[in-house]
Amino acid sequence: MTRKNLMLLAAAGSFALLAGAFFFQLLGYAPCKLCIWQRWPHGAAIAAGALVGALGPLTLLGIIGLLGALTTAGIGVYHTGIERGFWEGPSDCTGAGDTLAGMSGSDLLSLDAPVDIVMCDEVAWAFLGISMASWNALFSFGFALIWFLALRQRA
Structure with missing residues (x-):
């Protein structure tokens, strides 16, 4: 495969994962904070791939x-480790909600708080015992390898 084709393949992989994430969202699986964080770098890889298609396989884009x-x-x-209880995640999307001691009465009674917080430490969907965050990590490491192989090839 040519350098350009490898870069386009890796970018297409990111596009497929991102499209899959939005499809699951349409099915009712709301993303948590860390799920959203995982989407942005895919966007950068997709943009790099689009520019490779327009400008050619530039090293900077790779x-x-x-x-x-x-x-x-x-x-x-990181997200997988939180889901499996290996380490703690961000306090605003993990835990059981039992740390209310630091909140004032007005905080507890506020109607401005979001009612549909998706917890980062709960697996919303899994296939073969592997969560969406884990699948993202596995596939993304594969895409990184493809980008790396593309960079090693001559332009």
Whole structure:
């Protein structure tokens, strides 16, 4: 495969994962905070791929795609660790809600609080015992490898 084709393949993979995430959202699986964070680097990889299609396989675009894939894979690993209880996640989307001691009475009675918070430490959907965050990490590491292989090829 040519350098350009490898870059386009990796970007298409990010596009497919991002489209899948939006499809699951349409099916009623609302994303948590970390799920949203995982989407942005895919967007960078997709943009890099679009520019590769328009401008050719520039090294800078390959680096952007590689960094995007590695970033979303890293967030996916972090998210997976939170889901499996290996470490704590952000306090605003994890836990049982039992840390109310620091809140005032007006905070507790406020109607401005969101009612549909999706918890980052709960697996909303899994296939073969692997959560969406874990699948994202696995596939994204694969896309990072493709970006890396593309960068190693001659332009």
